[in-house]
Each structure stands twice: as structure tokens, then as C-alpha cells.
Amino acid sequence: MKERTIITPGGLSLAAYFKDLLRYKQLLGAFSYRNLRAKYAQTMAGVLWAVVNPLLSLLILGFVFGKVAKMDSGGIDPFLFTSVGLTAWTYVSSVASWSGTAIVNARNMITKIYFPRLIIPASTALVGVIDLLVVFIMVGGLFVYSLFPIFFDCHLNIWSSCRYLGCRTLCTIS
Numbered sequence: 423m424k425e426r427t428i429i430t431p432g433g434l435s436l437a438a439y440f441k442d443l444l445r446y447k448q449l450l451g452a453f454s455y456r457n458l459r460a461k462y463a464q465t466m467a468g469v470l471w472a473v474v475n476p477l478l479s480l481l482i483l484g485f486v487f488g489k490v491a492k493m494d495s496g497g498i499d500p501f502l503f504t505s506v507g508l509t510a511w512t513y514v515s516s517v518a519s520w521s522g523t524a525i526v527n528a529r530n531m532i533t534k535i536y537f538p539r540l541i542i543p544a545s546t547a548l549v550g551v552i553d554l555l556v557v558f559i560m561v562g563g564l565f566v567y568s569l570f571p572i573f574f575d576c577h578l579n580i581w582s583s584c585r586y587l588g589c590r591t592l593c594t595i596s
Contacts, residue, residue, distance in 0.1 A: 453545035
């Protein structure tokens, strides 16, 4: 016997709504895959843009807040300080923008068939996680750079002459 969906006006509990979302998890995967292909497969620089866009934003904002405005970052590297805030902001703003556009673009499908409406913004949020992971990797690199500057401040020929990690006098920026 086929499963039958009865649409009722309101009154569904939150638990029932999330149970309904679980029933449509394959649709969530299909929408996410469609959004992923639309974002990265249409241009040759699609994947490169996931790295270049946050990197340029980080450089510009880090320069403006850290060097020009001389904002106090509490002793933390201004680029690391800016990148942490930029990570959350980029994800939230991009998901909000894409979700609004996705809902408007799916208006015909929303009015003609039943599925949990939260699937549309949730699929854009899942695709945004990929960009979030790229930014996390960049922030992790900046974090490692700020924790261990001795490895990055040394020139290769000077580093090879260092006998131990505490050799900061030989390993300085020239």
C-alpha cells in the first residue's frame, strides 16, 4: 500500500516536523547536490573562488582594521583576529543570501507539491559548509603561523644551521 500524505493546516508539533524532515532526507541530498553543482560546476574558477574570495576579504579587512584603523585586538595577530570573525560572518551572510534566492527560485515547486519547506534553505546551508571548511583551513593555517612563528620567519639556509627549536637569534626576519 502506498504511503499517503495528508496536508493539515498548522498545528504540527516541532517533533512531528523534524520527523517529516527525516522522511525527506533524500530530497535534501538531491537539492544539496543540485546547489553544489550549480555553484562550482558552472565556472572554471568555481572551486578557486571558494579560496580566493575569503582570502581577499581577509587581506582587505585585516589591513583596514589592523594597520589603517589600528583596532586593538588584545595582542592577537590582526589577521587572525579578523579571520575568526570573518569566518562566521561569511557563512551566515552567504547562507542567508542563497536561501532567500533559492526560496524565490523554487516558488513554483513550493506551490505545486508538498515537501518540508525547510529543505530548501537547509540544502543551501549544507553547500555553504564546504566554503566554511575552506575558511576553517585558512584560519587554522593562520593560527599555526601565530603559534609557531619561528618556523615561518626563518630562511631555509639559516634554518638548516639551527641546532634546536629555541634558536631564535639565528632565525629572525632580515
